Amino acid sequence: MSASIAPVRSRTASAQSLSSWVRTRLDTLPTWAAVAIFVVMVVYGEVAYGRIVQMNTVTNLLINNAPLIIIAVGMTFVIITGGIDLSVGAVIALTSVSGVMLINAGWNDWVVVALMILMGSTFGLMSGVLVQYFSVQPFIATLAMMFLARGLASMLSTVPERLPDNASMSLLATKFKIIDGPKVNDFVITPGVIIAIIVVLGAWFVLHRTRMGRTVYAIGGSEQSALLMGLPVHRTKMWVYVISGSLSGLAAVVYTSRLGIAQNITGIGWELDAIAATVIGGTLLTGGVGYVFGSVIGALVLGLMNVLITRDGGVSPAATTIITGGILLIFVLLQRAVYARQRE
Template sequence: MTSTLVTGPSGAGTKSRAARLVDTAARTWRTNLAALPTLAAVVIFIAMIVYGEAAYGRILQYNTISNLLINNAHLVIIAVGMTFVILTGGIDLSVGAVIAFSSVAGLMLANAGWPAWVVIALMIGFGTAFGVASGVLIQFFNVQPFIATLAMMFLARGLASTLSTKPERLSDESPVRSLATKFKVIDGERVNDLVLTPGVLIAVLVIAVGFFVLHRTRTGRTVYAIGGSEPSAALMGLPVVRTKLWVYAISGTLAGLAAVVYTARLGIAQNITGIGWELDAIAAVVIGGTLLTGGAGYVLGAVVGALVLGLMNVLITRDGGIRPEATTIITGGILLVFVLLQRALTARKRE
C-alpha cells in the first residue's frame, strides 16, 4: 500500500508551511519583546509632538527643535551614563550632586584665571573620581549600589556647599563659554533657524560612542551579561569586576562632562545645582526601555526618554495654565506606566 503526501493548497504540506510561518512570527515577537518599551517611548514622543502642534502650534519648527536639543544636552549625557549602570542591574544616585560639585569647583577655578582646558579636564576628572569611588565601594567592599552612590551624593553635595552656598557666575570672557556658542545649521524664515552648540555636538558624540561600546565591543556584551546574571557572567570568564568599575567610572565621567556643558550654557553654578537630576536620568532611561533589573535596554532609548521629558516641559510651558509642579506628577505617571509594562514583559519572557 502506498501513501501520497498532499502538497496542494489544502494539503498537509501547505499547513506545515503555515505553521512554520506562525512559529517564525512567534519567535520574532519573542526576540523583539524587549524593544517594545523603547518603541512605546518613540510613539509617546511622536504623539506629544502631534498634540503640541494641534493644541499650541509652532512645535515642528527649527527654533523649538534647537531649544529642545540645547536645553537637554546635559540630561542626554547623564542618561547615557545611567544606561550603562542600570544595564548591569545597578543605580547611580550621585550624578546630580557630582554635577553640582564639578560645576562650582570648575567655575571658581575658571574665574581664578586657570586655563579653560585645565578647568574642563578637572571638572570631568572630578566626576570620574566620584564614579570610581562608587565602583570600588560596590565591587570591593560589597556595598549595595544604592547605598554607595547615596554616600557619594551626600559627599559631593557637601563639598559643593563647602565651596560656596551662593550662586557663582562665570565670567563673560571665559573661554569655557565657547561651548555654548550657537551656530546656524539651517537658515529658516525670519528667526526660525536651526541652531546648535558645541554642547549639543558633545552630546551626539557621547550617544555615538555609548552605542558603539554597548553594541560593538566585548565590554558592552559583558555589561548586558552582568545584568542578565552576574554569577553566570563570572562563570563564563567575563571580566565582571573590571566592567562594573568601568560602568560607574563612565557614569561619573559623563556627569562631569554634563557639568561642563551645563555650566558653559548657563554661566552659573551653585551648591543646589542638579537636585533631582539623577531621578530625571533614571526616568529617561526607564522610559526609553531599559529594564531596572538590568540586562536589556538601549542607549538610543535613553535619548528618546530624555527628549520625552524635555518636550513635556516645552508643552507645559506653552500651555501656561498648567502649574510647573505638574511636570513631576506627569513624569511619575509615565514612569509608572513603563515600569508596569516592563513587569508585564518580564513575566511574558518567563512564560
C-alpha cells in the same frame, strides 16, 4: 481538498513566524513605546498649541536637554549591570561650582574642564570601589556619594558663582546656524550638543561592538554566570561607575557653559530624571537589557513634556513631577509584563 488546506497552512506558518519574531524582540517593546509616546506628544502639541514641528523647537529641545542626555547615557551603563547611580546631580553641582571658582581664580578654562571631568571620574571610582570591593549596595554607595558631593558644593559656595564674560568655556554654548529658516525658525547647533551626540555614538559603540559592552550586558543578565565565563566582571563594574561619574562631570561642563552660572543647588533631582529617561527608553531596572538610543528618546520625551507644559500655561510646573512619575510607572509595569512574557 489539498488546494484549500495549503493556504491555511501558509497563513498558520506566517502567524507562527510573526509570533516568533515578536517574542524574540519583546525586550525592545518599551523602547518602541517610548518612540510612540514621543510621536504622539509631537502630534498633540502641534494640534493643540502649534509651532511644535519646526526647526527652532528641535534646536531648543536638543540644546536644553544635552546635559540630561549625557548623564542618561552614563546611567544606562550602570542600570544595565543591575546597579544605580544617585550621585550624578550632586556631582554636577560640585564640579560646576568648583570649575567656575577655579576659572574666576585665574586658571586656564580648558585645564578646568579636564579637572571637572576628572573630579566626576573620582566620585564614580569611589562609588565603584564601595560597590565592588566593600559589597555596599549601589543604592547606598551612590547615596553616600550624593551627600558627600552636595555637602562639598555647599561648603565651597552658597551663592551663585558666575563665569567671566570672556571665559573660553562659554564657547561650548556658541550657536552655529545649520539651516537658515524663515524668520527665527532656524536650525542651530552648539558644541555642547555635538558633545552629547559624540557621547551617544561612543556609548553605542562600546556597548554593542566591544568586549566590555558584552560584559556589561552579561553582568546584568547574571553576574555569577559572567564570572564562570571568565569575563572581567570586577573591572567592568568599576568602569561603569567611572563612566557615569565622568559623564556627570562632562554634563556639568556643557550645562555651565550654557548658563554661565554655577550653584550648590544645581542638579537637584537630575539623578531621578536620568533614571526616568533611561527606564522610559527601555533599559530594564533589573539589568541585562538597555539601549543608549532608547535613553536619548526617554530624555527627549521628558524635555518635550516640559515644553508642552510651558506652552499650555495652565498646568502647574509642579505637575511635571507627577506626570513623569506616571509615565515612569507605566513603563515599569510594561517592563514587568515583557519580562513575565519572556519567562513564559
